[in-house]
Amino acid sequence: FLFLGANDMGDGASVFVASVKSYCLARKAASPGLKIVLATVLPQTTTGFNAFRDAVNPLIRADPSFYDAIADFAADPTMGCDSCAANTTYFSDGEHPTAAGHAILGPIAKAAIQSVGIL
Secondary structure (H helix, E strand, C coil), X not given: CECCCXXXXXXXXXXXXXXXXXXXXXXXXXXXXXXXXXXXXXXXCCCCHHHHHHHHHHHHHHCHHHCCEEECHHHCCCCCCCCHHHCCCCECCCCCECHHHHHHHHHHHHHHHHHCCCC
């Protein structure tokens, strides 16, 4: 299960997604039968981050050739909207989900994992 984040946003959306794709394909080649569930990027209150995220997520959704299922956290209306990260009920610091946030993300992740025959 791969989570994407802000650490490499300086590379730009296209390079970032290409790097993740390359990594996933290399892992799948090294481990036949490996299933990858990729999560979309959640919002942050970090200045400029959501523009990057809003460019990355469509690129991820558009090319399922390097993952087996997607946990589309960004599609959730409580967790995924640009302003959602400012809600301290669900994001402790504008970046990291709280227990309440994880309670929303957990079923999304579980459904994606189950869709590839695991769990």
